[in-house]
Amino acid sequence: MSVDGGTAQRRPIRTVLVDDHALLREGLRSLLDRDDEVAVVGEAGSFDEALAEIALGRPDVVVVDLKLTAATEYEGLRLIKEISRRHPEVAILVLTTFLDDDLVIRAVRAGARGYVVKDVDTTELLRAIRAVSTGGSALDPRSATIVMRTMAGERNVSEELTEREREVLRLLAGGLSNAEIGRRLFISESTVKFHIRNLIHKLGVTKRTDAVYVASKRGLI
Template identity: 80%
Template sequence: MTQRPIRTVLVDDHALLREGLRSLLDRDEEVVVVGEAGTFEAALAEVALVGPDVVVVDLKLTAGTEYEGLRLIREMTRQHPKVAALVLTTFLDDDLVVRAVRAGAKGYVVKDVDTTELIRAIRTVSTGGSAFDPRSAAIVLRAVSGEHDGTAELTDRERQVLKLLADGKSNAEIGRGLFISESTVKFHIRNVIRKLGVTKRTDAVYVASKRGLI
């Protein structure tokens, strides 16, 4: 018995990209594109109309700074919990990946993924699994191993070090300002980086500022 194709909706604010993606997916018998949309409102209406198995969502649906795709995933998950959301985006950022998962996304892949991997991701989330490319998977793993999001774990001293890092201070300057040794400063920075699930001190400042820690 032939398995039913995976009914898929494409959500991207660029019509040309949707057309190209539809063309690629339509070549595969495993997936059938049953709808597409370019805005938050249109996407919700399309999902309600066609009842897809999977919705492939770009995070940027407007020209502004907001990631409307996150709001769409959150609302779609609330209204249609059986529909799987798969993020397909050009943005690979620790905070965005974690926010997408918290919003309800079942997978996260970047747009340089090849067609075979994308179809595999669609198939995986359609059956209740999770699909992440190697880079986004590493981010999720760091977030999970960091025990929550690190916000509650930062000590007062670590927050002080973060604040001075954000001000552009060197390790030596931070040490002088807090009356601690440079090696102790490095110890605190390593802990902050681990707890925030990032790999660089600049990323730690960025994530901490977005989470309101500094």
């Protein structure tokens, strides 16, 4: 698409498609190839193939499915982390059939700039590719709601935790017993139990081990 005033034509968005189903990749490629703004420069069906294609094609955007193999659950999450580590300049867009709170948040935290499901239409997919390629984010309405709800909940919990509760939480994560935490913080064991009860309540869990797990997922420790 030319720009008035003699400005040079914008370079197509170099894109690599990662999905374990070759037929789906072919269909997706045929759709994207109809648009002058996108140039598909590579395809991959596995973790290793994807990294090789990215190194070779040097794309602006990688479109990734979360499930790349039947043997390993959500291999795409591991791939997102590795792409972010090796190629931080590459924008990652998740295109998947899976949509739940945990997966969306894990994908965004791993480095994905966008998350859309496979029932998205071509216009919205192109919009998402354009958005992430320019440093923006691209979440479909359902994914955006999940992210905003989770972030709001995390902010509320984070603001509610006292400094002492944070200290107890960090020591819990280190595997210390109530007595050991009490000695470390110079407080009684009953006071430690009081703080742990508060943590369990604020984090919405039932066990101390779950409190550590939820807190780590939310970036509180």
